[in-house]
Amino acid sequence: MNDSSENILEVDKLITSFETDRGLQRAVDQVSFVVPEGKTVGIVGESGCGKSVTAMSIVRLLPQPAGKILGGHVYFKGHDILHANDAEMRAIRGGEIGVIFQEPMAALNPVHRIGRQVAEVFRLHQKISKKDAWDAATEMLKLVRIPAPEKRMMDYPHHLSGGMRQRIVIALALACRPSLVIADEPTTALDVTVQAQILDLMERLQSEMKMSIIMITHDLGVIAETCDEVVVMYAGRVVERASAEEIFANPLHAYTKGLLNSIPTLETPSKSVLNTIPGMVASLADHTHGCRFCQRMGRKTGGMRERPGFAEVSPGHWVETCPECTSNIEHRT
Amino acid sequence: MTPLLSISDLRVHFPVRAGVLLRHTSAVKAVDGVSLDIAPGETLGLVGESGCGKSTLGKAVVRLLKPTSGTIRFDGMDISQASQRSLRPLRRDFQMIFQDPAESLDPRMSVRSIIEEPYIIHGIGSSTERMQRVNALLDRVGLPLSSADRYSFEFSGGQRQRIGIARALALNPKLIVCDEPVSALDVSIQSQILNLLVELQKDFGLSYLFIAHDLSVVKHISDRVAVMYLGKIVELASAETIYRDPRHAYTKALLSAIPSPDPKNRREKILLEGDVPSPIDPPAGSAFGHRMNHPRYEESIGLDLSLKEISPDHHVAADPCCLVEEDWKRLQSGPANIANRPS
Numbered sequence: 300m301n302d303s304s305e306n307i308l309e310v311d312k313l314i315t316s317f318e319t320d321r322g323l324q325r326a327v328d329q330v331s332f333v334v335p336e337g338k339t340v341g342i343v344g345e346s347g348c349g350k351s352v353t354a355m356s357i358v359r360l361l362p363q364p365a366g367k368i369l370g371g372h373v374y375f376k377g378h379d380i381l382h383a384n385d386a387e388m389r390a391i392r393g394g395e396i397g398v399i400f401q402e403p404m405a406a407l408n409p410v411h412r413i414g415r416q417v418a419e420v421f422r423l424h425q426k427i428s429k430k431d432a433w434d435a436a437t438e439m440l441k442l443v444r445i446p447a448p449e450k451r452m453m454d455y456p457h458h459l460s461g462g463m464r465q466r467i468v469i470a471l472a473l474a475c476r477p478s479l480v481i482a483d484e485p486t487t488a489l490d491v492t493v494q495a496q497i498l499d500l501m502e503r504l505q506s507e508m509k510m511s512i513i514m515i516t517h518d519l520g521v522i523a524e525t526c527d528e529v530v531v532m533y534a535g536r537v538v539e540r541a542s543a544e545e546i547f548a549n550p551l552h553a554y555t556k557g558l559l560n561s562i563p564t565l566e567t568p569s570k571s572v573l574n575t576i577p578g579m580v581a582s583l584a585d586h587t588h589g590c591r592f593c594q595r596m597g598r599k600t601g602g603m604r605e606r607p608g609f610a611e612v613s614p615g616h617w618v619e620t621c622p623e624c625t626s627n628i629e630h631r632t
Numbered sequence: 633m634t635p636l637l638s639i640s641d642l643r644v645h646f647p648v649r650a651g652v653l654l655r656h657t658s659a660v661k662a663v664d665g666v667s668l669d670i671a672p673g674e675t676l677g678l679v680g681e682s683g684c685g686k687s688t689l690g691k692a693v694v695r696l697l698k699p700t701s702g703t704i705r706f707d708g709m710d711i712s713q714a715s716q717r718s719l720r721p722l723r724r725d726f727q728m729i730f731q732d733p734a735e736s737l738d739p740r741m742s743v744r745s746i747i748e749e750p751y752i753i754h755g756i757g758s759s760t761e762r763m764q765r766v767n768a769l770l771d772r773v774g775l776p777l778s779s780a781d782r783y784s785f786e787f788s789g790g791q792r793q794r795i796g797i798a799r800a801l802a803l804n805p806k807l808i809v810c811d812e813p814v815s816a817l818d819v820s821i822q823s824q825i826l827n828l829l830v831e832l833q834k835d836f837g838l839s840y841l842f843i844a845h846d847l848s849v850v851k852h853i854s855d856r857v858a859v860m861y862l863g864k865i866v867e868l869a870s871a872e873t874i875y876r877d878p879r880h881a882y883t884k885a886l887l888s889a890i891p892s893p894d895p896k897n898r899r900e901k902i903l904l905e906g907d908v909p910s911p912i913d914p915p916a917g918s919a920f921g922h923r924m925n926h927p928r929y930e931e932s933i934g935l936d937l938s939l940k941e942i943s944p945d946h947h948v949a950a951d952p953c954c955l956v957e958e959d960w961k962r963l964q965s966g967p968a969n970i971a972n973r974p975s
Contacts, residue, residue: 345818345819345821346789490682492885492904498891519893520892520893522893523891523892524895526895558819562823562848563849567852569854569871570853573852
């Protein structure tokens, strides 16, 4: 682990399982990563790879009663918040750690006015009068650049467009000036033009408010645009971790390469055959203990019955050391 | 070459009713004067923000919606006002693939019955022949034969989309309208489906109207691309040209917004303010000029803002708010004021 003084969040060997009909299934299998202060860390992977479950474990918003955190540590500013009680956790969530959800319509209450919902955050986390909370909320809408904020405070969520709603959700997450924001696919439901507005807004607010961001997305373009560090997850495990530049310039794990090669860019020739990753993520119950990407590729994992190690191959660049999936490590070192 | 599909001045308006008597007060002008051609074997990409009318246009083309006015010629025959009964035999030739295969496949039908249904409706083949054809289709779209007797909900998103494609292919259509066929899929699965669509096009000589909001995907699969804004086409050119040399301000903004998957090469973004305006009461002049608060907006009111050819096979709306001065002058003076259809 890195020096903890620079890291606002350290996730160490986190294990999250779900109670299912077929027994306890591990969705997050010993995931470790760090979030340096003021930086943006992206978590990328396909649906079902455990990226959202990891993030929701940090703030303990797992579906109940099925979701259970069974091991590991989550150090937020040096304190292990996995052992905080519910009241402490409620104070942290929305206070020190803000959460931006993918679907703004589901994150907002349809029967309350925008103003009431934003002001509520201030009332919950600060000793503040109703009037002051209302003013602070108006100020917040101004900060996320909503035109005519006084007027919008009286609107209901359905009055607003998708982009405007996402701004409200960002306002909710940032109301108490959190030091860490977890953004779960914040722009997936939006048009590219609106996505560009929202990402630009988040970047500006990040530098104004000096916060760290965990950006969960399946869009590698968004990762490249916004992130300093990247964590690549596959089937509940971290397979590779490095700075954004390093991941894009020098991916080592076969899964990372597969992801990067399968997106068409404006430079790929028209109608050329795109690279694909065969098959799909195995369901939780069928996960092997050995290398899970080998499992997907249908490789008999041979000697790799054990879980592959996770090694730092160059400063800050970590990769799962399955000999089949990371063949070019030897050439490099 | 004669176009397979030829749309001319197509309008699809939805009535807005209000008041106690539900009087027809105004109209949502979802598609408002669109003209397009698609050649046999060609892919025409259609891009634009949500609410610009691209899905409505797609549905009107396969006559899931009745156009308010304008013509849709398919293989030379005007189908724009044809009755559902007279359309039925024609429907063999144009099919549709939907965005969400979970919602467009009947959960109570087995995969076999879903793919077989078009044959039954059109009275094709005996039951053994149909069975053979279904098996061949499953194989063609990369699904195991064992999937025939399972139900669509047992499959993942990518596999469901393959079922949707098999169903669309069943009657050997000439045109498939693909409405956001890969936007619900993960990138690795998305590339599998795109590869399949390209292969099928080569094998069967299909034409596609490919509707999507992901501009990199559209560039990859399309021969030509049309950019739609508030019910109108604002730019139309070959995929190569439109991405290399966009002329309309909206196209430029849209392209600049694509996140680049290369951290060292972050594009300078043109950030648009606000959202697409409401198609219920669109601005009188240039819709995009209105959104941008363009100083020449007043000038655009009353002008003919339809597509003009700015260079060979590159068409752009003649809109003073959205073109650089040089392009605007060229359109005003040039002899190239040909109508908006490439011949």
